[in-house]
Amino acid sequence: MDRTLVMKFGGTSVGSADAINRAVTLIQEGAGKWENLVVVVSAMSGVTDNLIRCARTAAGGQQEGYLEIIEALRDRHVSVVNLLFQADQEQQELLQVIEHQLSNLTALCSSIHILGEVTPRAMDVISSLGERINARIIAALLRELGLLSQAVDATECIVTDARFQSAVPLMDKTREKVRSRLLPEFGENRIPVVTGFMAATEDGITTTLGRGGSDYTAAILGSCLDAAEVWTWTDVDGVMTADPRLVPDAKVIPMLSYAEVSELAYFGAKVLHPRTIRPIVERNIPLWVKNTFNPGIEGTCIVREADKQQDLVKAVTLIKDLSMVTVEGRGMMGVPGIAARTFGAVARQGASVLMISQASSEQSISFIIPAETSQEVIRSVESEMELELERRDVDRVWAMDGIVIVTVVGAGMRHIPGIAARVFKALAGEGINVVAIAQGSSDFSLSLVVSAADGAAAVGSIHNGLFN
Ligand code: ADP
Numbered sequence: 001m002d003r004t005l006v007m008k009f010g011g012t013s014v015g016s017a018d019a020i021n022r023a024v025t026l027i028q029e030g031a032g033k034w035e036n037l038v039v040v041v042s043a044m045s046g047v048t049d050n051l052i053r054c055a056r057t058a059a060g061g062q063q064e065g066y067l068e069i070i071e072a073l074r075d076r077h078v079s080v081v082n083l084l085f086q087a088d089q090e091q092q093e094l095l096q097v098i099e100h101q102l103s104n105l106t107a108l109c110s111s112i113h114i115l116g117e118v119t120p121r122a123m124d125v126i127s128s129l130g131e132r133i134n135a136r137i138i139a140a141l142l143r144e145l146g147l148l149s150q151a152v153d154a155t156e157c158i159v160t161d162a163r164f165q166s167a168v169p170l171m172d173k174t175r176e177k178v179r180s181r182l183l184p185e186f187g188e189n190r191i192p193v194v195t196g197f198m199a200a201t202e203d204g205i206t207t208t209l210g211r212g213g214s215d216y217t218a219a220i221l222g223s224c225l226d227a228a229e230v231w232t233w234t235d236v237d238g239v240m241t242a243d244p245r246l247v248p249d250a251k252v253i254p255m256l257s258y259a260e261v262s263e264l265a266y267f268g269a270k271v272l273h274p275r276t277i278r279p280i281v282e283r284n285i286p287l288w289v290k291n292t293f294n295p296g297i298e299g300t301c302i303v304r305e306a307d308k309q310q311d312l313v314k315a316v317t318l319i320k321d322l323s324m325v326t327v328e329g330r331g332m333m334g335v336p337g338i339a340a341r342t343f344g345a346v347a348r349q350g351a352s353v354l355m356i357s358q359a360s361s362e363q364s365i366s367f368i369i370p371a372e373t374s375q376e377v378i379r380s381v382e383s384e385m386e387l388e389l390e391r392r393d394v395d396r397v398w399a400m401d402g403i404v405i406v407t408v409v410g411a412g413m414r415h416i417p418g419i420a421a422r423v424f425k426a427l428a429g430e431g432i433n434v435v436a437i438a439q440g441s442s443d444f445s446l447s448l449v450v451s452a453a454d455g456a457a458a459v460g461s462i463h464n465g466l467f468n
């Protein structure tokens, strides 16, 4: 028997009574084959979105609105529990768990309603509630099936900094805590069912790892437990050549390298959280992406060195809801440190820069950021450049909204000429205008900025040009 396996189930994979039954069957199979098994679960699909909407509605002053959302959350969870369990003690306890969590949520939202604002810290307590309920449902179901199992809140295992909504684990402390919390469970032959997405600071204050963070939770646990493998069970057949929602004929990629998948996730392939690879790279742990609804096929295997000869280009991705900010002026050429100061001003807003392109004449710098941050970023850059704007060295700082980044990813790209030509030919064929271009520093990717209206067509035509 192999040693430790970490299995993570995403939102759709545990989003209904039927899905939970499938997930539990897969856990049972795993328990028969692996010496130690850890399960990580997400909230039911859509629940995290609704929790966030609930908190925002409360902050916006609509009491009716947030109470309605809480009612709907109650109905959904209660009906899943009633479908999965007979009227027994496990069922009674789960109904109490749901009541308890939702009455906490109601109390929190009522304070938010009075204050008229929701802090990132409060948002983390609220948005992680779905994971807390689901871990308990799944552990209880495993017990009903005769396995030993225990729900574990990741706040007892994963220690992070205090960057709410996008916290970063402190790995040494986390390793210690994970081992002292979970190894005894293995000793007792129990399967821990750990909440994905959430963690806590050293002082025990709840944090979250960013949207889609349960993948990251699984990788962190895998690394800390020296797992042999980490598997993420999701709702598609693996990592694919494009998002199958955009490109129906996208194909599964059987094998990818850590570097390729990081680039893919960073540039928008939602199938894995962008930081998932970090904890497992060092320990060289293989990561598999598999389909809960089609478990017979292997899925995607992610390892250190994927076969470079095969499929030179691996995938096309899309990131939406972006703005391109441009700092321009004929006098910029002579001003030292202008790029450093620009990005310093961006960093002060906490905005992440996804892509940079500088005109060769040095008369402008453009960079891409999430649309929701563009107004603050412009103000911050303008105040940094106050003097230059006055002197007309910098003419203006402005944003182009409604753009997306389309990225072509693959380790083989640097070895073959002509990929860029094929990409541009495909876009030209559709009459799509390219606003800006950047080659990834890793040589693994080529990114293009196009207008949001062209995004889906750009992905489709590039995919067609490269893979068909
Ligand atoms: P989970 O809840 O299981 O974590 P997510 O919704 O977070 O699932 O991620 C899976 C989704 O990612 C798929 O349903 C698919 O629409 C989307 N996706 C985007 N890009 C890709 C890609 N390149 N390969 C596979 N899925 C992708």
Ligand code: ASP
Pocket (backbone or CB within 6 Å): 010, 011, 042, 043, 048, 049, 196, 197, 210, 211, 212, 213, 214, 215
């Ligand atoms: N439930 C969380 C989210 O929707 C985490 C996850 O699904 O990975 O973002």
Ligand code: MG
Pocket (backbone or CB within 6 Å): 010, 212, 213, 215, 270, 271, 272, 273
């Ligand atoms: Mg996900």
